Amino acid sequence: MSDVYSISALSQEFDITTRTIRFYEEKGLLQPARDGQRRIYSAADRTALKLVLRGKRIGLSLEESRDLIQMYKPGGDNAEQLLLVKDKVNQRRTALKAQLNDIKTMLRELDHMDSRCDAALTVANPMAKATGTKS
Amino acid sequence: MSDVYSISALSQEFDITTRTIRFYEEKGLLQPARDGQRRIYSAADRTALKLVLRGKRIGLSLEESRDLIQMYKPGGDNAEQLLLVKDKVNQRRTALKAQLNDIKTMLRELDHMDSRCDAALTVANPMAKATGTKS
DNA sequence: GTTAACGTTGACGTTAACGTCAAGGTGGAC
């Protein structure tokens, strides 16, 4: 429950290099506090880092993740800002839904290929049982 | 229903440059036939290209897409090959399911942010109606 | 027969996202 972290602690937790973490700071994705020279990461910084890494896993660029993090933050702006954020949120949501469909389609195709492999294997060796990995 | 395509026809259809298509060939993702010098793309080539582009949308590298395309192809190999393919298929499937969960989580968070924007807007201006974009 | 549209092969440039290495500061353990 120590709610501050060193750079190496975060790098170990998420299995990334310290260089990567510093790089994210260069790009404006993180703004850790300092103790003298040393970087001190808060729980919020850690959360932001998690967001970036999840963003990477789903194919977002660092710039896109930075925008998302920005949207997460202040919240209490004027109406114009809020509408702009809402718009961006909805754009991203539309993109994610499309991506979700792409993934579902590919999963169906992989299921299909798996079945066909099983079929071919059964023909080659009717005694062996297919390993059930589906769903 | 013309089942062959020129490089520019495909580039227009998918809104990519001809350079990109040639690059994919360099990387072994496409192997179009030739009419003299000219590249001739079959329906199968076109399908492979679609797979690559979908792969990109969901964050796959070209190398990963090439592997997937390879798995789609022959089918009638020996048992050892088939088991290897089955294994790769299942690895990819596991990864895609994880990615699917990441996306669903992010979609939920975006929904949440959208609601909070609406709430903040309603406080600022109780008369205006929120634009329903959800689900 | 020449022009315009389309194609070809290099070859070099660019951007994102880090890796790698050098040179040095710093704080606690002994």
Next chain:
DNA sequence: GTCCACCTTGACGTTAACGTCAACGTTAAC
């Protein structure tokens, strides 16, 4: 006080995925 593990800031290198440009072949239209 002197290691040593950890941290710092540069600065240059690298890989993937193309963009861009030059120089040239080809073919259907006029």
